[in-house]
Amino acid sequence: MKLTVVGGGSTYTPELVDGFARLRDTLPVEELVLVDPAAGRLELVGGLARRIFARQGHPGRIVTTSDLDRGVEGADAVLLQLRVGGQAAREQDETWPLECGCVGQETTGAGGLAKALRTVPVVLDIAERVRRTNPDAWIIDFTNPVGIVTRALLKAGHKAVGLCNVAIGLQRKFAARLGVMPAEVHLDHVGLNHLTWETGVRLGGPSGADVLPKLLADHGDTIAADLRLPRPVLDRLGVVPSYYLRYYYAHDEVVRELSTKPSRAAEVAAMERQLLDMYADPALDEKPALLARRGGAFYSEAAVDLAASLLGDGGSAYQVVNTLNQGTLPFLPADAVIEVQAAVSRQGATPLPVPAVDPLYAGLMANVTAYEDLALDAALRGGRDRVFKALLAHPLIGQYEYAEALTDRLIAHNREHLAWA
Structure with missing residues (x-):
């Protein structure tokens, strides 16, 4: 089995490699190819990856290359984890929206749209090159914004599935609090990428007993603290929203916070410099503890599964x-990309049935889906008016004065990445 990771020079990659090494019986990788245009970073990450495999006795071969076509040729699956523009572009995504009083975040709101505009054309070019060399390969997208990027891939007819680590992170936390193994916890997880709710927590599988009420009763304070939402909000909702819902449920509070502290991008950039220094140490043969603070917890387990x-x-x-x-959520278009439990096999992912969704959540999903329609149109066809319409449609913006000002800033900060600008 050959797997290729595009964006293999990411500081995330040792987390992924550690998972491949530990879970080799689940996923017997014979060749792992790391592809990245940043040759210096790639060699540091590739060296550590080889040492991780060696330490854990994995017999597979690790190849590094900056040649995308060579890297994807013959691959059974291609994992995408790229960041167009790097942390510098992320820093912009997280700062200029705040100038207009809107959340600055890399996957939602105006910053998320900027990232989608930069990313979708690049991902589609990669996918076309994969299809030319190996049309049977699966594409696993971990590149944000996952929902929009995955929708672009599927719209273009690629064999693609999107992946996020939010659900597996919650599964692991809930299992620990319930004192059971993670495999025993099945989430009734519904929504769009970075816009999801856990409406049930079942033991043993989709038909198991729902222990969410007990989980909230016994551990509500801890769960609320993790989400940085008031405990009474969880009690009134009776569900567990993803932490991204705080951008919607406490928008103004978040804007005030973000306006008075360094950006997450600045923190991550500093952390990445430390990690790359560590990766350069030839004695290091395991992922360092610092990597857990970088983000992407349990990404490797989710990707392996x-x-x-x-x-x-x-x-x-x-x-x-x-x-x-495809009709799973009847209030959304059939071609919308949703994030739910699915039965996954060689034929792809088939969503499990979802009970009727409370209008409180369905309405927000429908609103954000409409935004994603417009965002993808802007990413595929460009144009200032399309960017403006997408921003106006986003529930975190929604006022024409904000949308106008944000459009100007988005284009100014991303001109080098926008072929039409």
């Missing part, structure tokens, strides 16, 4: 993924 299901012969396995709606 998904690749194993898509490439294996063991039938279907349940996993939260981003895939086509």
Whole structure:
């Protein structure tokens, strides 16, 4: 089995490699190819990756290359984890929206749109090159904004599934609080990428007993603290929203916070410099503890599980993924990309049935789906008016004066990445 990671020079990669090494019985990788245009970073990451495999006795071969076509040729699956513009572009995404009183964040709001505009054309070019060299390869997208990027891939006819680590992170936390193994916890997870709610927590599988009420009663204070939302909000909702819902439920409070402290991008950039210094140490042969603060917790386990299901012969396995709606949520278009539990096999991802969704959540999902329609149109066809319409449609913006000002800033800060600007 050959797997290729595009964006393999990311400081995330040792987390992924550690998972491949530990879970080699689940996913027997014979060749792992790390592709990245940043040759210096790639060699540092690739060296550590080889040492991790060696320490854990993994027999697979690790190849590094800046040649995308060479890297994806013959791959059974291609994982995308790229960041167009690097941390410098992320720093901009997180700062200029604040000038207009709007959340500055890399995956939602105006910053998220900027990232989508930079990223979608690059991802589609990569996917076309994969299809030319190996049309049977699966594309696993971990590149944000995952929902919009995955929708672009599926719209273009690629074999693609989107992946996020939010659900597996919550599964692991809930399992620890319930005193059970993670595999025993099945989430009733519903929404769009970075706009999701856990409406049930079941033990043993989709038909298991729902222990969410007990979980909230016994551990509500801890869960609320993790989400940075007031405990009474969780009690009134009776569900667990993802931490990204704080941008919607406490927008003005978040804007005030973000306006008075360094950006997350600045923190991550400093952390990445430290990590790369560590990776350069030839004695280091395991992922450093600092990597846990970088983000992407449990990404490796989620990626291994998904690749194993898509490439294996063991039938279907349940996993939260981003895939086509196809009537699962009847209030959204069939071609919307939703994030739900799905049965995943060599044929792809088939969403499990979802009970009727409370209008409180359905309404916000429908609003953000409409924004994603407009965002993808802007990413594919460009143009100031399309950017403006997408911003005006976003529930975190929604006023024409904000949309006008944000459009000007978005284009000014991203001109080098926008072919039409």
